[in-house]
Amino acid sequence: MTKSNYKLTKEDFKQINRRSLFTFQLGWNYERMQGSGYLYTILPQLRKIYGDDTPELKEVMKTHTQFFNTSNFFNTIITGIDLAIEEKEGIGGKQTVSGLKAGLMGPFAAIGDSIFAALIPTIFGALAANMAINGNPTGIFIWIVAQIAVMIFRWKQLEFAYREGISLVTTMQHRLTALTDAATLLGVFMVGALVATMINVKLSWAPSIGDVTLNMQNNLDMILPRLLPAGIVGGVYWMLGKKNMTSTKAIFIVLVVCVALSALGVISK
Numbered sequence: 001m002t003k004s005n006y007k008l009t010k011e012d013f014k015q016i017n018r019r020s021l022f023t024f025q026l027g028w029n030y031e032r033m034q035g036s037g038y039l040y041t042i043l044p045q046l047r048k049i050y051g052d053d054t055p056e057l058k059e060v061m062k063t064h065t066q067f068f069n070t071s072n073f074f075n076t077i078i079t080g081i082d083l084a085i086e087e088k089e090g091i092g093g094k095q096t097v098s099g100l101k102a103g104l105m106g107p108f109a110a111i112g113d114s115i116f117a118a119l120i121p122t123i124f125g126a127l128a129a130n131m132a133i134n135g136n137p138t139g140i141f142i143w144i145v146a147q148i149a150v151m152i153f154r155w156k157q158l159e160f161a162y163r164e165g166i167s168l169v170t171t172m173q174h175r176l177t178a179l180t181d182a183a184t185l186l187g188v189f190m191v192g193a194l195v196a197t198m199i200n201v202k203l204s205w206a207p208s209i210g211d212v213t214l215n216m217q218n219n220l221d222m223i224l225p226r227l228l229p230a231g232i233v234g235g236v237y238w239m240l241g242k243k244n245m246t247s248t249k250a251i252f253i254v255l256v257v258c259v260a261l262s263a264l265g266v267i268s269k
Helices: 010-023 035-050 055-064 075-133 138-171 173-198 216-223 227-240 247-263
Strands: none
Touching (some): 010 138, 055 075
């Protein structure tokens, strides 16, 4: 197990925060979403921890380019805990980091987007707009102050999360495995919830037997609600286990099959 002697500094935190604020979403794509942005945000620090052009650096870079998607307003909390563990455990903490990222990104996405992407803009935006309609220029300054406060919050949370992460791996080492398992289970739970709520596919095929029309979707719902979305996810999971199959290929296969079945009237949204 390779461990590092490098300790993150204030300059490291500033660099991570700058990249998080201005470049985190630049590599966003439908296959891995924020994966490449996450890696770019912490790449200089990973090089300091693992060294340049080392097998450990290459391995951890592959780990961090995997699928990742969470709220922009909470992502550095995960980053801070991640770097604290990697700084302390080295490559031996890879499994822990992967579990924590998978488990925390879903809940943080829901909380962060609800508060900072919906609630705060709605409140302060409505207040600013109402003042603007009445000819009061104060509203624009209220909006600016609110956004500055949010950016300060994003800036400060990284170092706090890092300190708590250090505490986690130094004083709670015996609980780390349980926490990783819990986070992984939470991640699986969130994936199941997303399948049921985000994949809106219904069986529109309704064969007729004499004067009776069979509602196939209703019959499926009686067996298990959302069975068709679960079947689609299961099919994609099966495809990804095949040799030479990539996420991009799977996406195109799903698109083509769904368009064809929709044109034939077999499925609908």
